[in-house]
Structures are given as C-alpha cells and as structure tokens.
Amino acid sequence: MTTLNSTPSAPHYLSLPDARPVTTQAVRAATHALDNALHEQSMMCLTADPGVGKTFTLYILCEQRPTLPALRLLPRPQARPEDLRHSLHHALNLPGDPPQDAGICDDYLRHALARPPRLLAIDEAHQLSASCIEYLRYLHDDPVPQVTILLLASRPRLRALRSQRALLSRVATWHYMEPLAPDEVLTMLPAFHPLWQNAPSRTLAHLDDMWGHGNLRRWAALTHQLQAHRRRHPGHLPDPGALLRRLQPRLAPTS
The missing domain is CATH 3.40.50.300 (P-loop containing nucleotide triphosphate hydrolases)
Structure with missing residues (x-):
C-alpha cells in the first residue's frame, strides 16, 4: 500500500x-x-x-x-x-x-x-x-x-x-463526478493548455465528439499528440483527423 x-x-x-x-x-x-x-x-x-x-x-x-x-x-x-x-x-x-x-x-x-x-x-x-x-x-x-x-x-x-x-x-x-459538458469543453480547454487557446470552437467540439467525450485523460492524450506534432512541424496546424488517427488503435491487416 x-x-x-x-x-x-x-x-x-x-x-x-x-x-x-x-x-x-x-x-x-x-x-x-x-x-x-x-x-x-x-x-x-x-x-x-x-x-x-x-x-x-x-x-x-x-x-x-x-x-x-x-x-x-x-x-x-x-x-x-x-x-x-x-x-x-x-x-x-x-x-x-x-x-x-x-x-x-x-x-x-x-x-x-x-x-x-x-x-x-x-x-x-x-x-x-x-x-x-x-x-x-x-x-x-x-x-x-x-x-x-x-x-x-x-x-x-x-x-x-x-x-x-x-x-x-x-x-x-x-x-x-460528471464529465465535462460540451459547452464547458469550449471554455476549459483553452484554460487547460495554451495549445488550445486559438483553436476554433468547432474544432474543439468536433474533437470532443469524436474522441474527448468530456474526459480529461482523453483530452490530455490528445494534447500530448498535438505537442508531438508541433515539435515535428513547427508552425503547422494539424488536421483534427490526423490527430485522431494517431490515437485510434489500428487493426492488423487480414490476409
């Protein structure tokens, strides 16, 4: 213990x-x-x-x-x-x-x-x-x-x-404890991390609907992927779908 x-x-x-x-x-x-x-x-x-x-x-x-x-x-x-x-x-x-x-x-x-x-x-x-x-x-x-x-x-x-x-x-x-409500995501994410401060509301809403679901741990994982992208591509904003593809498990190809 x-x-x-x-x-x-x-x-x-x-x-x-x-x-x-x-x-x-x-x-x-x-x-x-x-x-x-x-x-x-x-x-x-x-x-x-x-x-x-x-x-x-x-x-x-x-x-x-x-x-x-x-x-x-x-x-x-x-x-x-x-x-x-x-x-x-x-x-x-x-x-x-x-x-x-x-x-x-x-x-x-x-x-x-x-x-x-x-x-x-x-x-x-x-x-x-x-x-x-x-x-x-x-x-x-x-x-x-x-x-x-x-x-x-x-x-x-x-x-x-x-x-x-x-x-x-x-x-x-x-x-x-309830997850973040959809409208709360739009105000909490820019306060949570500066990488989201200039993100359009529609982008945050899309990412929450597709991945975050008001769950802070899932949003932290998404922020981690955004940080990695910014290190590899400074000044280039990623497509939301590209971030999500890095978080979704990939199925092995079937023969």
Whole structure:
C-alpha cells in the first residue's frame, strides 16, 4: 500500500508541459460535497468513469485546503488490515516501526487520529478487501478518531464497494463526478493548455465528439499528440483527423 501524505502540485496525465489545473463544474460540486462530509466527519465515496479526474480532483481539493491534514493512501489489490495499519502509521509520521501487535498499533493510531480533525482519502478503494473495509468501519464508528473518510472508486468498479454491507449504511454521500459538458469543453480547454487557446470552437467540439467525450485523460492524450506534432512541424496546424488517427488503435491487416 502506497502512502501519499504530502500535497504536491496536481499531476497531469502524461506530465504535460504547460498544462494548468482547471476548476470545472464537477470539481466544484465535489468540493461542496466534501465540505459537507468534513463538517459531519462522515464517510463519502467519490466516483467517476476512468479518466474523468477523481485523483486529480483529490489533489485540487487538498491544495485548496492547505491547513487540512490529509492522509492519502493507495492500497494494493486485496490489501490486508495490517497493511492499512502500517500505511497509516507511516502517513502519520509516528516514531519507530508499527507495533506487531494489532491492538497496540490500533491504540497508537487512535491516539494520533484524535486531533486535529483529518481527511483520510483512499484512492482506488474498490481494491480494498472486505477485512480492510471492516477496519475502516471500525475507525468510522470509534468516537476517538476525528477523521473524515473519502473513498475514491472507478464507476465501473463501484459494485465491489456497494456489495460491502458495512459501507452501505455508513457512506453518507455517494458522489458521481460528471464529465465535462460540451459547452464547458469550449471554455476549459483553452484554460487547460495554451495549445488550445486559438483553436476554433468547432474544432474543439468536433474533437470532443469524436474522441474527448468530456474526459480529461482523453483530452490530455490528445494534447500530448498535438505537442508531438508541433515539435515535428513547427508552425503547422494539424488536421483534427490526423490527430485522431494517431490515437485510434489500428487493426492488423487480414490476409
């Protein structure tokens, strides 16, 4: 299980040079939902289709709240409760190695989580085992830890979380992030990357209809291809179809 307890600048897919974070309607809606969860110290699930920007949104939310202690964990598939305990121990910067005794380790964690109020964010939460879900239930129900639990899960994998009865009655908010609306694409893309600042609206609309579908990861891949074209052909604007052909999988010729 990987621990991510710092708050670096929000990363872009493919580490695009000159890409800038943009606050979309979906990010604002997720921010509002998280504010309510933080106020209630409840459990929330943030879900979206792959590439819409769940993890990116988490970085943005943490950057907007620099005084909020945030613990961000990325579990490996079927992580065990002891993996979760050890990751929390390191994320909280507790001294020494995590105690081998689960009860003693839990006492240390409960004391460390007592104050200040914290956000515990679990990315790719659909990978959690049932026993880890039960451990999160334990942290949620215990009155000592002052923690808001945020679960991030891909929408196609959401069934794995919803099948956990321990979560169904405890997740106060199941928040779905919408892709960019077609009209929002026209305003967000020029703000996202300078390569799109002078692109005609009809070109952006065509590319979104044929490829982007309001998905930030797909638009990042398209921007990456545009950058590569500009390096090879400075000053020459590519045909949108040429960009799309580089992104579409090619079928092997049949004999």
